[in-house]
Amino acid sequence: MTYIQSLIDAIALGALYGLVAIGIALVFGVMRLINFAYGELITAGGYTLAYLNGQPAIVGILACIGVVLALALVQERVAFRPLRGASPATMLVATFAVSFLLQAVFLLAFGSRGKTVGELGRLNRAWHPGSIHVRWISLVSLAVGAVLLAATTLILNRTNIGLHMRAAAADFRTARLLGVRANRVIVFAFLLSGLLASAVSILLTVQDPLVTPDYGVQVTIFALVGVVVGGLDRLLSATLGGFAIGFATSFVGDRLPTSSTQFLPSVIYGLVIVVLLLRPSGVFAPLRRAAVERV
Amino acid sequence: MPEQPLLELRGVEVRYGGVPAVRDLSLAVGRGEIVGLIGPNGAGKTSALHAIMGVVPLAGGDILLSGRSIRGRRPEDIARAGVSLVPEGRHIFAGLTVDENLRLGLAARRGRGGLDGDLQRIHELFPVLREFRRRSAGALSGGQQQQLAIARALIAKPEVLLLDEPSLGLAPTVVERVFETLAQIRADGVTILLVEQRAQLTAGFADRTHVMANTELRLTLTPDQAFDTERLSAAYLS
Numbered sequence: 067m068t069y070i071q072s073l074i075d076a077i078a079l080g081a082l083y084g085l086v087a088i089g090i091a092l093v094f095g096v097m098r099l100i101n102f103a104y105g106e107l108i109t110a111g112g113y114t115l116a117y118l119n120g121q122p123a124i125v126g127i128l129a130c131i132g133v134v135l136a137l138a139l140v141q142e143r144v145a146f147r148p149l150r151g152a153s154p155a156t157m158l159v160a161t162f163a164v165s166f167l168l169q170a171v172f173l174l175a176f177g178s179r180g181k182t183v184g185e186l187g188r189l190n191r192a193w194h195p196g197s198i199h200v201r202w203i204s205l206v207s208l209a210v211g212a213v214l215l216a217a218t219t220l221i222l223n224r225t226n227i228g229l230h231m232r233a234a235a236a237d238f239r240t241a242r243l244l245g246v247r248a249n250r251v252i253v254f255a256f257l258l259s260g261l262l263a264s265a266v267s268i269l270l271t272v273q274d275p276l277v278t279p280d281y282g283v284q285v286t287i288f289a290l291v292g293v294v295v296g297g298l299d300r301l302l303s304a305t306l307g308g309f310a311i312g313f314a315t316s317f318v319g320d321r322l323p324t325s326s327t328q329f330l331p332s333v334i335y336g337l338v339i340v341v342l343l344l345r346p347s348g349v350f351a352p353l354r355r356a357a358v359e360r361v
Numbered sequence: 362m363p364e365q366p367l368l369e370l371r372g373v374e375v376r377y378g379g380v381p382a383v384r385d386l387s388l389a390v391g392r393g394e395i396v397g398l399i400g401p402n403g404a405g406k407t408s409a410l411h412a413i414m415g416v417v418p419l420a421g422g423d424i425l426l427s428g429r430s431i432r433g434r435r436p437e438d439i440a441r442a443g444v445s446l447v448p449e450g451r452h453i454f455a456g457l458t459v460d461e462n463l464r465l466g467l468a469a470r471r472g473r474g475g476l477d478g479d480l481q482r483i484h485e486l487f488p489v490l491r492e493f494r495r496r497s498a499g500a501l502s503g504g505q506q507q508q509l510a511i512a513r514a515l516i517a518k519p520e521v522l523l524l525d526e527p528s529l530g531l532a533p534t535v536v537e538r539v540f541e542t543l544a545q546i547r548a549d550g551v552t553i554l555l556v557e558q559r560a561q562l563t564a565g566f567a568d569r570t571h572v573m574a575n576t577e578l579r580l581t582l583t584p585d586q587a588f589d590t591e592r593l594s595a596a597y598l599s
Contacts, residue, residue, distance in 0.1 A: 226467075226468075242440075243440060244517070
């Protein structure tokens with residue numbers, strides 16, 4: 067039974083990492099930019115929720131979404147738009163700079179001790195079907211992950227802006243020659259990835275309620291590793307990669323003896339090295355890459 | 362007073378770094394005309410088209426659409442102003458379906474009026490695109506992909522259609538079919554600037570054909586001069 071319980075928790079954490087992976091892959095698709103400052107969107111959402119403790123949950127959730135979307139727009143407009151067309155290395159360094167800058171701002175504004183989010187804590191209560199112990203947050207994470215993945219897929223496949231994003235991801239220059247507005251597509255990608263980051267903030271603060279200046283960094287790095295393992299070039303493979311890393315982290319973490327949990331990152335990164343040696347383009351990337359669609 | 366050209370290049374200069382790609386290029390395309398631009402590899406033909414579309418910045422000169430300068434405008438704004446490019450190598454989106462590729466062409470279209478009729482006309486010109494509408498564009502043959510690239514440009518209902526070597530890499534019979542289609546498009550009243558390597562075919566087909574060599578315009582031919590190989594060779598080799 068503990069095996070099934072571990073499985074459910076692992077799927078729930080996988081869903082959360084999958085959401086982060088989609089957010090990173092969406093922006094990468096249209097800008098060829100790996101946004102390391104994505105974690106700070108999650109952190110900003112966490113602080114918003116922490117500062118609205120005591121307010122109705124819906125107020126905190128809406129404010130969290132609003133703040134994260136606004137910060138995503140600011141990142142795009144102030145930091146990344148002026149650098150558009152710069153070399154990939156410059157863009158990458160810029161995302162590190164934005165990440166460190168925002169962490170410093172959080173540190174100055176909110177201190178190093180962290181703020182606690184308590185409003186949605188009741189989702190940590192468990193449901194007991196038989197001898198299994200399932201936290202509601204696991205089920206909610208799973209449901210939210212599935213709904214947002216489906217919604218993102220629908221937007222990409224059924225709307226004009228989604229079509230423009232897919233075209234821009236495949237060949238931005240040709241898309242622009244056809245009249246696709248570069249700014250509109252990129253802003254939309256940032257907004258969509260911001261929306262996903264706000265969902266991650268809400269779900270993550272239930273499981274880990276202490277928000278610190280580097281709160282979103284670890285989940286972002288793990289998800290990023292997952293994205294690379296899955297295959298950065300396709301939304302589906304990136305999502306599966308994110309899911310896989312979350313799943314592996316939770317499942318392996320549960321299976322390791324308590325005295326060995328500090329070795330969890332080593333085990334995960336060891337697995338990653340093996341996977342990348344065997345499938346450098348990503349474990350979920352198609353074998354034939356002749357007609358790759360990136361988003 | 363002569364009619365204002367729909368598209369006019371005035372002393373256009375393009376440089377990549379310090380290296381000139383187009384020097385002092387002036388030409389005009391009137392409404393409903395088809396103008397050819399031919400020349401050997403490296404003559405500057407594609408760079409001229411890229412300059413019109415705003416893909417590369419102008420180092421000098423000006424480009425006017427209906428008498429108004431489009432210099433410095435972004436590619437998407439130029440497309441929305443009524444200039445469509447069928448790029449060299451087709452650049453269709455292989456991972457999207459045929460219908461999705463066509464829908465992308467709508468991004469530059471001003472208003473949806475008459476869309477059904479235009480789509481019907483496109484399917485008359487290119488029946489294969491209706492037949493394979495749900496098929497991945499990457500699964501089409503080279504000739505079919507070229508048809509899709511032209512159809513995608515036409516669905517935007519452009520004022521001017523720019524074609525960059527539409528016959529490149531196609532079998533002779535398919536090239537013939539492409540030129541027949543261009544004749545039909547021209548009969549529909551679309552203004553065309555056609556960049557080609559097939560010199561005599563283009564010179565015989567267009568209202569007039571400019572010859573570029575070594576980044577400059579060297580000669581202008583009328584259809585009855587298409588087989589004046591002596592002048593053509595001299596211009597190519599000059």
